[in-house]
Amino acid sequence: MAVDRRGVNAPNGRPDFRQPGAILLLSCYELGHQPLSVALPLATLRAAGYQPVAVDTAVQRLDDETIARARAIAISVPMHTALRLGVALGQRIRAVAPAAHLCYYGLYAWLNRDYLLRHIADSVIGGEIELPLLGLVQALERGTSVDVPGVVTRERPAGPALIRFEYPVPARDSLPGLRHYAHLVAGERVVPAGYTETTRGCHHTCAHCPVVPVYRGRFFAIPRSVVLADIRQQVAHGARHITFGDPDFLNGPTHSLRICRALHEEFPDVTFDFTARIEHIVRHRDLMSEFRRLGCLFVVSAVELLSEPALQAIRKGHTRADVIEALRICDAAGIALRPSLLPFTPWTTLDDYLDLLQFIEDEELIEHVDAVHLSIRLLIPPGSALLEQPDVLPYLGPLDEANFTYTWRHPDQRMDALQRRVAAVVEQATREGWDPYEMFAVVRAAAYEAAGRRAPSTPPKRRTKRPEPPRLTESWFC
Template structure:
C-alpha cells in the first residue's frame, strides 16, 4: 500500500484501508513515498499494489510510482484508489499503467478485489473499474472501523501547526465522507454527487485518541466540509475537548456554513479551534456563480468580520485563475487582502492556482463548456483551456514561477504578495514598488497555520509538484 502525498499529513487513506485489510486477515506493508523511499526489493516482492490518490498531486506522483512498479515487477496487480482514481482510470488502463481503479468508498471493493485476485479473477466486482469491467464509484456506507496507524511513519515526521513561537505535532482524521454540496469545480462532485456519510463519533474519537498517544497535539479534520453535519461535528469536538482539553484543532468549513451556523463559532473557539480553512476561491461574483459556491463577495467580507470577532483565524483557499476571472477582479482580490490587513491569512501559492478540469468534471456538462474547454492532456490529467484574455494566462505563469522561487528561497510571504500585485498591475501598464508597499502595510500578524501549504483543486507546475514535500 502506497501513499504519495496527503498535504503533509500522516496518510489517513493508508490507515483506513489498513484497518479493514488487517480485519480480513492480511498484513499490508505501508509506504509513504512523500517521506520514505520505496525500495526495489519491496516492489519485487509485491503481488498486489494499492496506490492512494486522494488529490491531484497524489495522482501525478502516483502515476510515476505505478510506472516504476510496472517496469520492475510486470506481473504485480496495480490498483489506484481514492478521489482521483476513477476520474483518470480510462487513460491509465489503456496505457496498461494500472489494472484497476476504485472511487468513492474504496475499502470494501478493494478488499473484495484482493480476494478475487488471489483466486485469479478480477472482473465483475461492484465498484472496481478494470479493463474487463466498467464500474462507477462505490457509494455505499462503509462499515467504519478505527484506522490502523501502527505501521505508518511517526506523526512528528509530518507537518506541524505553528502559532507564534509554539509548534505542535499534527494528527489528521475525517468525521464525514463525501459532501452534500456540488460545487462545479470540486473533484468530490463527480464521485459523490451530493451524498455524504457520517463516520460514527466513537470511531473518530478512537482515532484521535490513538494519535494523541502517538504525540499529536493538534488535529486537522480533513472533511470536505466539517459542517455538512454541524451537530455531528460539535458532538465530536465536545467529547474531544472533554478528554483532551489542551488539544487544538482546525477544520474546513464553507463560507455559507460559517454564516448560517455562526452561533456555534464561540463554542468552537472554546473547544480549541484555532483556524478554519474555507474555499473562498474568488471575490468575483460571476466566478462564484459559475462555480456554484453559494456565497458572494459580500459574504466573504462578513465571514472575515465574524471570525475576527470570535477570535478564530480564517484561512481562505483561492482559485483566482478561471475563465471568468478578469485582470481587474484579480487586482480587486489582492486589494481586499491588503486593505483588510489579511495578507497573512493566505499562503502565496493560492494566488497562483489555475482551474483544473479532470475527466468527469462537472464543468464538462455545463452549457457552453465546449466553447472554452479544449482537448484532454494526459500528462496533466486534465482538459486544456485558455483564458479569453491572454494577459491572464501569462500572469498565472508569472505568479506560479514567482511563488515557486519564493518558496525555494524562504522569502517573506508579504513581500511575495506585493511582488505578485506588482506583476498584476504591470499587465495594465501600472507600476508598484513592492518594497514600498510592504513597508506601508504595517504591523504583521502571527497567525496559526500548518507548515504545509494547503491546496486541493490546483494545477501546479511540475516544479511545484516536486517541491511539495521538500
C-alpha cells in the first residue's frame, strides 16, 4: 500500500479519501455562530464512511499540515464577507496543497461561480449542497470525471441542487464550543447562543436577495425531529438561547410553531429569536403572542428602506405603513423588532436617508438597529435578480469580478460620499465601543451636513416607551 507525500494512504495508486483528514471542510465567517453549513455536510460525509476534518477559521487556526493532508477541500461561502475571506484562504490552499481538489459551496459561491472556476476553484456547488458534495467526493474517490447533479466544474455546467434529501442531525462535536461564538445579551442575562435552521430557501423573490437566484421561490423544510435533535445537542453544550437563521422563519408558520412548542416544552428556560418578513409579521399577527409565550425575545426583519419607490424597485413586498404595523404588533406581543436596513441604493435620496434616521429616532429604535446597518450599500452580485429589473440599468456599471459585485453609481454624488463617511464612522464606533446614541448623533450630523442643512441641536431622543432590546454580541452583516 503506497503512501503519498501528504501521508494519506493510496491503494492502487489512488488517494484514499476515507482516511482521517483526507477531506477538509472549512468555514470562514457565519455571523458569529457555530457553522451549520459545515456541521450538516460533515454529518452527511460521516454517514457515508468518510472522516472529514472541520475547521472554522473565524475562531480556529488552520495549519499548513492540515491543509497538506487533504485531498478534497470544501469552503463554505454563504455570504459576501465569507466569500472574500474564502478566496484569500483558497489562495493559501493552492500554495500549500496544489493537487487538492478545491470546492466552494453556498449562495455566494454559486453566484460567483464563473470567477471562482476561472481563478481558483475546481468545482462549485449551490442550493442543497450535502448530496452533491458527497457525490463529488465519491467521483474523486473513483477517479472518474465529476458528473454530479448540482456540481459545476470548468468542464461541466450544472444548475443548483434543488433536491430533497434525508437531513442528518448536524455533526457539531468537532467544532469549537459555543463559548467562542455569539452570546445573547438580555438585560443582565448573558448566555451562549446556539444556531439552527428549520427551512432553507424562500418562497419570496425580493430582487436584491442572494437566495432568489439559487432557489427561485422554493424552500425546503428540515424535519422537526432533526431540528429538535440539533437544538438538544446545543443545549447540552451550554446554549440557553437559539437563533433560528432561516431566510424567513414564517415561510412555514405551522412547522415553525410546532418546533417552538416542542422546544419550550422540553427546555422552558431556553429563549429564541428568528428572522421574518415584515409582510409575514403582519399576516401572522395572531401567532406573535404565542411565540413570545414560548420564549421569543426578538425578531429580525429586513425593513431595508422606507422609501416607496425604492421598496418597489427591490420588490420588497411591504410598505412604510406595514413597517409601522409590524412594530405595533411586536410591541403588543412583547417582542423586540430589530430592523435590518439597506439605506444606500440607486433609488434612495438624501431626503429618504434623513427620513429614515428620523423614523428610527421617533420610534425609539436606535438601540434596535445594529450600527452597521446605517451604512450598508446595495450589492449586485452576478446572477442577481436585480439585473432583470430595468429600473437598475441607468445606474449599473461593469462587473467587478474580483469584488463579486456589479458597480453602480448613485445619481446624487452626495449619497456615495455620505455612505463612505457613515461606513467609516460605524467602523470606528464599533471598534471603540461607542454608545449607540453617540454613534447615531454623529451619523445624523453627517447626513444633515451632506444635505447642506443644520443638524438638530438636541441629542437623539432616548427610549422611554420600550425596554432595552435583547441582542446578540455579533452584529448582523452580509
